[in-house]
Amino acid sequence: MVLGKAVKTKTLIEQAPGGRVELRHPRWADFEDWSGLRRRNREFLSPWEPDWSDKHLTRNSFKARLAAYNRMAEQGSGYPYHIFAGAGLRLVGACNITRVQQAPAQSAQLGYWVGEEHARQGFARGAIRAALKFCYEDLGLHRVEAAVQSGNLPSINLLAGMGFQHEGTARSYLKINGEWRDHEVFSRLSSD
Numbered sequence: 001m002v003l004g005k006a007v008k009t010k011t012l013i014e015q016a017p018g019g020r021v022e023l024r025h026p027r028w029a030d031f032e033d034w035s036g037l038r039r040r041n042r043e044f045l046s047p048w049e050p051d052w053s054d055k056h057l058t059r060n061s062f063k064a065r066l067a068a069y070n071r072m073a074e075q076g077s078g079y080p081y082h083i084f085a086g087a088g089l090r091l092v093g094a095c096n097i098t099r100v101q102q103a104p105a106q107s108a109q110l111g112y113w114v115g116e117e118h119a120r121q122g123f124a125r126g127a128i129r130a131a132l133k134f135c136y137e138d139l140g141l142h143r144v145e146a147a148v149q150s151g152n153l154p155s156i157n158l159l160a161g162m163g164f165q166h167e168g169t170a171r172s173y174l175k176i177n178g179e180w181r182d183h184e185v186f187s188r189l190s191s192d
Contacts, residue, residue: 010138012130016085018121023081023095023130026069030082031062031089036111037115044116046151050174076100079134083114085123092118095127097135097144108135119154128162136190143190147173147183156184164188 012023026034035057038045056059072078078098083091083100093114100108110131114124135141147170149153160166164186 004016010134010136012081014126014130014133014179016126019086020089020119020125021130022084022089022121023127023134024084026066026080026082026094028063028066030091033060035062037091037093040117041115046177047162048149048176049113049153050176051178063081076102077095077120078148081131082128083123083127085118085126086121088108093125093127095124095131097131099139100139102140106140108139108141108144110135110144110146111180112146124158125162128158132162134187141190143187145185145187147185149176149181149183155184162188163192 006175011025013081014021014023015163029129030086038057053131069078069080077100078096079100080098081090081094083093083095095110095112096107098111112124112127112131114127132144145167146159146164148159150169164182165188167185170183170185173183174181
């Protein structure tokens with residue numbers, strides 16, 4: 001499948017209990033909201049994400065990230081999205097579709113996060129639902145995988161509640177806070 005500009009910039013829309021959810025490709029205009037959300041949620045996110053420094057939140061770093069995101073989308077290897085939700089469609093997190101492989105694997109990996117003030121309002125669920133539709137219907141993929149730390153019960157419950165099947169434990173999957181952490185691997189197939 002040849003992926004053109006229309007797929008790269010497509011906005012994904014879904015409804016959630018907390019309101020409308022839109023997934024949009026990150027833009028330069030998102031910088032202030034994104035960096036503020038990341039700054040406010042550093043402590044909340046740090047148990048679950050690889051370490052990042054203050055440099056991660058600079059304009060230059062964001063500019064480089066946008067360029068990398070655009071290359072990924074143009075190559076069809078990944079589709080990063082910012083999650084906008086609720087009244088006024090404010091930035092609440094991100095949902096990234098990465099490691100996209102076409103035939104024969106037809107698979108991708110899914111990662112997501114929302115700020116603490118937006119958690120448990122259905123926004124992550126809405127974002128995942130929109131991402132799955134995009135993966136299956138637009139990209140023609142068969143398998144979407146997500147990996148979650150063993151102790152992250154809210155994410156484990158979210159994935160299980162959305163039909164993802166537990167496949168096992170990936171030992172020392174990611175380095176979090178200086179330590180290699182095991183992750184539980186979940187997948188959902190287009191036929192599920």
